[in-house]
Amino acid sequence: MGIVEKIKAKAKANMKRIVLPEGDEKRTVQAAAICKKEGIADVVLLGDEEKVCAAARETGADITGIEIVNPETSQNAPAYAEVLYELRKSKGVTPEKADEMVKDPMYYGIMMVKMGDADGLVSGAVHSTGDMLRPALQIIRTKPGYKTVSAAFVMEFPNPAIGHEGVMIFSDGAVMPNPTAEELASIAVASAESARTLCGIDEPRVALLSFSTKGSAKHELVDKVRTAAELAHQMAPELILDGELQLDAAVVPEVAALKAKGSPVEGRANVLIFPDLQAGNIGYKLAQRFAGAGAFALLQGIARPCNDLSRGCSVEDIVATVAMTAVQAQA
Ligand code: ACO
Numbered sequence: 001m002g003i004v005e006k007i008k009a010k011a012k013a014n015m016k017r018i019v020l021p022e023g024d025e026k027r028t029v030q031a032a033a034i035c036k037k038e039g040i041a042d043v044v045l046l047g048d049e050e051k052v053c054a055a056a057r058e059t060g061a062d063i064t065g066i067e068i069v070n071p072e073t074s075q076n077a078p079a080y081a082e083v084l085y086e087l088r089k090s091k092g093v094t095p096e097k098a099d100e101m102v103k104d105p106m107y108y109g110i111m112m113v114k115m116g117d118a119d120g121l122v123s124g125a126v127h128s129t130g131d132m133l134r135p136a137l138q139i140i141r142t143k144p145g146y147k148t149v150s151a152a153f154v155m156e157f158p159n160p161a162i163g164h165e166g167v168m169i170f171s172d173g174a175v176m177p178n179p180t181a182e183e184l185a186s187i188a189v190a191s192a193e194s195a196r197t198l199c200g201i202d203e204p205r206v207a208l209l210s211f212s213t214k215g216s217a218k219h220e221l222v223d224k225v226r227t228a229a230e231l232a233h234q235m236a237p238e239l240i241l242d243g244e245l246q247l248d249a250a251v252v253p254e255v256a257a258l259k260a261k262g263s264p265v266e267g268r269a270n271v272l273i274f275p276d277l278q279a280g281n282i283g284y285k286l287a288q289r290f291a292g293a294g295a296f297a298l299l300q301g302i303a304r305p306c307n308d309l310s311r312g313c314s315v316e317d318i319v320a321t322v323a324m325t326a327v328q329a330q331a
Contacts, residue, residue: 003156003167003199004296004320011040011326018322018329019118021109022126023047023068026059031318033061040319041326044118046071046105071108080111087139110135113304119329122321124309129174136299136306145235146301147186151175151308152194153284154324156294162251163270164201169194170272170287173280174297174308181224184208185231188273190301192239195271197331198298198324207250207269208232208243209279213259216246225275240264243273298324305329 001009018035022028023045029052032043044067045052056063071077078099084107085098093101101107106127112118124132133149142149151174160166171191176183192204208229212222222244229243242265248255249267256267274280287293298307298321305328307321 011323016119016326021105024051120305120325181227184228188232206241210244
């Protein structure tokens with residue numbers, strides 16, 4: 001069974017309520033119909049009911065029994081606006097502005113999650129990453145104890161000898177352009193948690209990557225990674241974690257024995273932490289394009305699960321992301 005099938009099975013065992021703000025988008029309605037039919041999640045579609053139904057008719061999606069909520073006319077909108085105003089008034093949001101904002105399905109969906117009316121949110125088939133992330137970061141915010149929200153990529157390799165039965169976590173590939181050492185430490189700890197929750201990796205082995213292994217190069221960029229490893233160790237002393245390590249010292253036991261003697265990771269990392277977003281985004285795409293790995297992005301370190309899709313996503317990608325969001329909500 002592949003990782004997505006395993007995650008779907010977990011989602012079905014304890015169904016969660018997931019809101020899809022892009023409810024009148026054709027791939028989204030098709031995905032909602034599949035989630036309903038297969039019992040993956042109790043999905044809610046946001047949008048004008050006529051437009052949502054038109055998208056369903058055009059694609060042949062059976063959305064019978066799926067709740068549709070129109071933020072423009074919803075009875076919950078005034079209460080959501082009031083809370084939104086309280087949360088964002090220090091940032092210049094007025095009561096009138098909050099009333100306007102909650103009519104936007106993205107903000108309405110985020111408020112549903114904030115208020116506990118949905119367990120999680122999936123969006124991004126139409127919206128850009130920034131447009132989806134900003135309201136999530138502003139309103140849902142970070143989990144207690146975490147410094148930053150970041151993106152874990154669940155990487156599934158055709159070769160089962162890689163990582164944990166062919167599965168690894170790569171972070172951060174989508175959110176923090178240039179994390180501080182504290183933020184990088186937080187990304188490392190959140191990534192270990194994602195490995196456990198989503199991938200069933202009972203023993204995450206976390207490597208903080210650099211162009212240096214254990215002082216082989218001297219540079220402030222290397223110092224940042226080494227400090228991050230120390231801070232991550234303080235945050236979660238029980239974790240198997242090491243840095244700074246070059247990629248080969250992180251994933252090849254023979255190289256680790258030469259370059260990083262005594263490293264607790266022992267060249268068997270299954271969670272890779274990239275030093276910044278340029279490296280992380282390039283790294284996951286290299287694995288995707290050259291090694292044929294599947295890549296599924298998820299936000300971590302966020303107080304409640306909200307996940308972004310690529311605008312080029314398929315119906316199956318949306319279904320998979322809904323399932324992953326539901327599993328995060330279970331945790
Ligand atoms: N974690 C927690 N909170 C955050 C984070 C974070 N990583 N980043 C920003 N915030 C908070 C800020 O503190 C701020 O809160 P406040 O308004 O209460 O003060 C709020 O979120 C908005 O932050 P800004 O800095 O004003 O927002 P910004 O315009 O910088 O956008 C964003 C943040 C969208 C995450 C930005 O960093 C970004 O664009 N990142 C890259 C996204 C991207 O393009 N990724 C690559 C493509 S995706 C892919 O390839 C799969």
